[in-house]
Amino acid sequence: MDVNRDKYHCVERRQFEALGPFLEGWEAPVDASACSVGPEVAAALANDLISVGIVSERSTDTKVALPTEYPLPTKAIDPEFPSQSRRPACLHAGTFFASFARASRELRRQPFHLTVESVRVRKNHNRRRAPVFDFERMRVLVSAFDRLRWLYPRSYLCLFDSLALIHFLASFRVFPEWVFGVTADPFEAHCWVQVGNMVLNDTVERVSAFTPIMYI
Numbered sequence: 001m002d003v004n005r006d007k008y009h010c011v012e013r014r015q016f017e018a019l020g021p022f023l024e025g026w027e028a029p030v031d032a033s034a035c036s037v038g039p040e041v042a043a044a045l046a047n048d049l050i051s052v053g054i055v056s057e058r059s060t061d062t063k064v065a066l067p068t069e070y071p072l073p074t075k076a077i078d079p080e081f082p083s084q085s086r087r088p089a090c091l092h093a094g095t096f097f098a099s100f101a102r103a104s105r106e107l108r109r110q111p112f113h114l115t116v117e118s119v120r121v122r123k124n125h126n127r128r129r130a131p132v133f134d135f136e137r138m139r140v141l142v143s144a145f146d147r148l149r150w151l152y153p154r155s156y157l158c159l160f161d162s163l164a165l166i167h168f169l170a171s172f173r174v175f176p177e178w179v180f181g182v183t184a185d186p187f188e189a190h191c192w193v194q195v196g197n198m199v200l201n202d203t204v205e206r207v208s209a210f211t212p213i214m215y216i
Contacts, residue, residue, distance in 0.1 A: 002052060003113040003214075009054060010187055011045065018042040023055070070179060070212040073199040077142050089144040092168075096148040099167035103160055119166060120216050123175045131173055133195075138174055142200050158202075162191050165201055169193075176200060181210030 002009055019042045020026040049055035106115045145168050154160070166178055176195045182188065190210050193200040199207055 002054060003116055004053060004111070008182065008187070008189055009049075009052070010184075011049075015041055015045050019045050019049075019055075022046070068213050068215070070177075070215050071197060072208050072212070073194055073197050073204050075198045076202065076204050077139055077198065077200050089147040092141070092144045093148060093151075095171045096145060096168060097152070099171065100152050100154075100164045102167050103164040104154075107160060107163065115163065116216060119163075119178060122170060123216065126170075126173065126175055129173075133174075137172075138169070138195065138200075141169060141172055141174065146201075158191050162193050162201060165193050178216040179207075179212055180214040181207065181212045183210055 018039075022042075046055060050057065106118075142165070145165055149161070162178060166176065169176060176193050178191065179194050180189070180191045182190070188210075190207070192202040192207050194207075194215075
């Protein structure tokens with residue numbers, strides 16, 4: 001994922017594995033002979049990735065070539081909770097619409113990497129000052145968000161809706177993970193919001209099809 005350009009780069013596996021021995025932290029595949037390609041292919045790929053900033057010839061401000069380790073969820077928030085009252089959703093309407101307006105403005109007007117960095121900075125800044133995690137309170141907030149979503153005149157988009165939910169929860173000093181994942185064949189990208197082993201705005205079945213590549 002190229003956050004600076006807000007795009008994904010797909011590289012054929014054999015080609016990337018040929019480049020692997022030159023990457024710090026790379027773990028060789030079990031059958032190294034099966035992934036060998038010519039050195040000219042590896043050199044061309046290296047130059048392409050360096051040109052877009054995915055790979056660097058310097059170790060400063062970079063990370064080792066290891067897969068992102070993030071646990072996929074095993075549970076999901078029940079969108080029907082609590083079903084007995086609509087009052088909590090109404091109480092949070094102002095915060096809801098402000099969160100959606102902010103997400104819309106950020107995704108339209110500023111580079112994506114600045115949006116990602118602002119979420120990261122806010123979360124890190126509030127990490128120590130956040131209240132003790134209250135699962136029931138978070139479930140009420142997510143339920144209110146889901147009910148109010150029907151009032152917002154825009155089709156669902158995982159990036160937009162996840163960012164809006166993150167802003168909404170941050171207003172109540174709840175700071176979940178923003179997770180990005182991909183599938184390879186066919187290629188598909190997706191993102192969702194997660195706390196521990198629970199996905200907040202999707203189903204376990206849906207997100208389990210993706211391999212996490214970044215989380216904030």
